[in-house]
Amino acid sequence: MIELILIAAAYLLGSIPSGVWIGKAFFKTDIREQGSGNSGTTNTYRVLGKWAGTVVLVMDIAKGTLAVLLPLWFGVTIHPMIFGLFAIIGHVYPIFAGFKGGKAVATTAGVALGVQPLFVLVLIMVFAAILYTSSMVSLASVLTLIIAAGAALFVGDWVFTAIVWIAMILVVVRHRANIDRIRKGEENKVPFGLNQSD
Ligand code: G3P
Numbered sequence: 001m002i003e004l005i006l007i008a009a010a011y012l013l014g015s016i017p018s019g020v021w022i023g024k025a026f027f028k029t030d031i032r033e034q035g036s037g038n039s040g041t042t043n044t045y046r047v048l049g050k051w052a053g054t055v056v057l058v059m060d061i062a063k064g065t066l067a068v069l070l071p072l073w074f075g076v077t078i079h080p081m082i083f084g085l086f087a088i089i090g091h092v093y094p095i096f097a098g099f100k101g102g103k104a105v106a107t108t109a110g111v112a113l114g115v116q117p118l119f120v121l122v123l124i125m126v127f128a129a130i131l132y133t134s135s136m137v138s139l140a141s142v143l144t145l146i147i148a149a150g151a152a153l154f155v156g157d158w159v160f161t162a163i164v165w166i167a168m169i170l171v172v173v174r175h176r177a178n179i180d181r182i183r184k185g186e187e188n189k190v191p192f193g194l195n196q197s198d
Pocket of ligand 1: 036037038041139142
């Protein structure tokens, strides 16, 4: 029974639409109607500035980490990544925001951080290197998740690996429009790194 409650809690935690709520509460702005239309860190940073973007990043990571740590604190023996998967699903399809959520990157990082912190720390460096080189968060996100899925074959158990693969597929699918823009040379860039727009 506690397992079912924690699975529901993980989904509800993941469903907290940080960007939407921060935008509406402090800026009277629906983040989904501006910029790329995404409710994640990058678009919040783009539209509402670095402080709002940072708060959304921390919240989106924290909800994933909390979803995998809660079952451990309750002594549940089911693999924590199962709860993490529900948090990721909540983030992408949030019940509190009309099932229109984010692109799964920060919450996936938060989930993996709670289970394999060293794995995530290495991947953050990979992400930073790709972001610095390309100035495109979307490219860094997609490539990092693909690298993570490959690396997960050698790190952690099969449940961890399987859920990282599911997350990678979700991230790629949610970045379809970004991938299209990257191919056309039209993707949004951040104002730093080697390839920033003029
Ligand atoms: O995690 C989302 C990021 O990779 C891309 O965000 O707003 O540029 O579509 P955005």
